[in-house]
Amino acid sequence: MxxxxxxxxxxxxxxxxxxxxxxxxxxxxxxxxxxxxxxxxxxxxxxxxxxxxxxxxxxxxxxxxxxxxxxxxxxxxxxxxxxxxxxxxxxxxxxxxxxxxxxxxxxxxxxxxxxxxxxxxxxxxxxxxxxxxxxxxxxxxxxxxxxxxxxxxxxxxxxxxxxxxxxxxxxxxxxxxxxxxxxxxxxxxxxxxxxxxxxxxxxxxxxxxxxRTMKFTGEILDAALELEQELNRISLRQWLQDIFEEGWLSFAEFLPKQTAFAIRSQEDSSQLPSQPQAITKLIEQLSPGKDEYQRRLAAKQLGEIGSGNKNAISALVNLLRTTTDDETLWTGVESLWQIDPHNPAAGTRRVKLIDWGMQVAGNAIALSVALIQKVNGQVGILLRVYPTGDAAYLPPELKLLLLDESGQILREVTARQADIYIQLKLNGQPREQFSVSVALGEGSITEDFVI
Structure with a gap:
């Protein structure tokens, strides 16, 4: 038969x-x-x-x-x-x-x-x-x-x-x-x-x-297609397990190679003298009952004065584990990157040089993807594009685009005259697929991801 x-x-x-x-x-x-x-x-x-x-x-x-x-x-x-x-x-x-x-x-x-x-x-x-x-x-x-x-x-x-x-x-x-x-x-x-x-x-x-046969066959083909699509995409779930594709660098590997970016990063992360009393007051401002803007401002300031302070680090970690506000979350993540760069509570962050023939003012562009597991089970994702080499700013009109799995544009942001980076934030569920495109003029580079 x-x-x-x-x-x-x-x-x-x-x-x-x-x-x-x-x-x-x-x-x-x-x-x-x-x-x-x-x-x-x-x-x-x-x-x-x-x-x-x-x-x-x-x-x-x-x-x-x-x-x-x-x-x-x-x-x-x-x-x-x-x-x-x-x-x-x-x-x-x-x-x-x-x-x-x-x-x-x-x-x-x-x-x-x-x-x-x-x-x-x-x-x-x-x-x-x-x-x-x-x-x-x-x-x-x-x-x-x-x-x-x-x-x-x-x-x-x-x-x-x-x-x-x-x-x-x-x-x-x-x-x-x-x-x-x-x-x-x-x-x-x-x-x-x-x-x-x-x-x-x-x-x-x-x-x-x-x-029944065709339905079963269809289900198998759908599953196989989904698996094939996943295999052809960068698995962010593996990133959370410290498994990374070739070409995606840690920030520690990336910064020394980028002169202007490294100097600027050092300037941005330079710490004010440790002020124990000020740190204590800022930690108090992080309590859940405080105004969200106030909590966000305190988290940012802890990133400026809390380097090496265990209480500051612990307070930021607790903030990341409890907040449901995305802006507060990523402010806390960035502060933790500054005062304790290797703390696992800050999720993971990887950078890839986009140099497949698309040179902008003689310099390649760097795509950064940061992940953090959220308290509601979703994965928070921060996308950024930086200039590299000796370039201080991104070229104007450079676009960062977020695409759904069918290639439709969901969101985009465009670099202005003196932007040192552009970014997009999103949240996703496990196995959700999306793509990120960096474009300038008629040239574009796209990376496909699955959470």
């Missing part, structure tokens, strides 16, 4: 109608059954009963059915495999009973009388209907036949009366054909008809197997 991906075509000797079947219509059932799966000869021998195979091989009379429901709305891409429900008819009118109802030619418009097997309602693939025949049955006849079958299956308490059945021009036998006490030859007839229904059941089961 394998999936049939070919465009299905009808055998030349059979002409299919393409109108949609409607409830109450009588349709001939095709002996050229179709399904999304193709079966070998051995599989057909195993799946189909003898009487079903005889019909499919063209060795038994035509079969008909009354349409019960209109075709179900198909899933996108599966329009060829709509499902309908039908009531099977038989030409063996000698098995007339209280549930096997006679449809005379005057009622059905057929050339021969038919037996409506009211107990045999089956779902099937609409594609396996050949053509409409006879004339559509009235709503009264349609309802009466369904009510008889519902009574047989215990779904209603009373069947239509014989008088009401016969008033519709239908014939009802005297044999009581209940599931538990049918005469032997009627029971054998029903078993035979159940076996014939393989003609409808096997293609439908094949379609449902196909659906």
């Amino acid at each position: 394998h999936i049939n991906f070919k465009q299905f075509t009808s055998p030349p000797e059979q002409q299919f109608e393409h109108k949609s079947p409607l409830p109450g219509e009588i349709w001939e059932i095709s002996c050229f059954v179709q399904s999304p799966l193709e079966f070998s000869t051995e599989e057909q021998q195993r799946l189909y009963s003898d009487i079903a195979r005889s019909f499919l091989e063209g060795n038994s009379p035509p079969r008909y059915a009354m349409i019960i429901t209109e075709p179900e709305s198909p899933e996108p891409g599966e329009e060829d495999w709509t499902i309908i429900s039908v009531m099977l008819f038989s030409e063996q009118t000698n098995f007339l009973s209280d549930v096997d109802i006679l449809l005379p030619t005057g009622v059905s418009g057929m050339e021969q009388d038919l037996l409506a097997l009211t107990w045999q309602v089956q779902p099937m693939l609409a594609v396996n209907l050949a053509q409409s025949v006879g004339q559509g049955l009235s709503r009264e006849i349609y309802d009466a036949l369904l009510n008889i079958g519902d009574y047989f299956h215990g779904l209603v308490e009373q069947p239509p009366t014989r008088q009401s059945i016969e008033s519709l021009g239908l014939g009802m036998g005297t044999v009581k054909n209940s599931p538990s006490s049918a005469p032997f030859f009627f029971a054998e007839f029903h078993q035979q008809e159940e076996a014939w229904a393989d003609v409808l059941k096997v293609p439908l089961d094949a379609y449902r197997t196909y659906q």
Whole structure:
């Protein structure tokens, strides 16, 4: 058995109608059954009963059915495999009973009388209907036949009366054909008809197997695509475990190589004389009950005077572990970078020189990505672009862009005349994907990340 991906075509000797079947219509059932799966000869021998195979091989009379429901709305891409429900008819009118109802030619418009097997309602693939025949049955006849079958299956308490059945021009036998006490030859007839229904059941089961297979295959392909996308992206989750891709430098490795940036960084991080009393007051300003701007200002000042002070370091670490304000968080991180650069509470920070042929005023550009685990489970991310080499400022109109996984711009910032860096902040969930682009004029460099 394998999936049939070919465009299905009808055998030349059979002409299919393409109108949609409607409830109450009588349709001939095709002996050229179709399904999304193709079966070998051995599989057909195993799946189909003898009487079903005889019909499919063209060795038994035509079969008909009354349409019960209109075709179900198909899933996108599966329009060829709509499902309908039908009531099977038989030409063996000698098995007339209280549930096997006679449809005379005057009622059905057929050339021969038919037996409506009211107990045999089956779902099937609409594609396996050949053509409409006879004339559509009235709503009264349609309802009466369904009510008889519902009574047989215990779904209603009373069947239509014989008088009401016969008033519709239908014939009802005297044999009581209940599931538990049918005469032997009627029971054998029903078993035979159940076996014939393989003609409808096997293609439908094949379609449902196909659906499950394609859904499972789709899930596998989606997972594989997602994994491939992740593998092609820089994993920030690994950064939090101190695993870094080649080319991403620590700040300790980066600074000595960048003359202007290193001098400016030393100037920015130069410490005022330690002032224990001032530090104590600033630490008090970090308490959660204080105004957020006041806490942020205190955190910044601790980065200026708290170098080597264990209390200042401990207070900043506690701030990072408790604050829910992003501005306060990153102010605290930067202060901790200044007074205790290797403290793990400040997250991780890496820098990459962007020098793939995009030179700006003779100097490459550096992209910095800093991460910190937040108290709400998200990951805080700080993106910055710095000038490098002897350049003191970024070139004007240089852009830093944040892109979603489809490449759409979410946010951007543009360098002005004397910017020493530009930055963007964001928060993300594990496995969330994004990209960062640095652009100037028509040139751009993009890095893809997954959290």
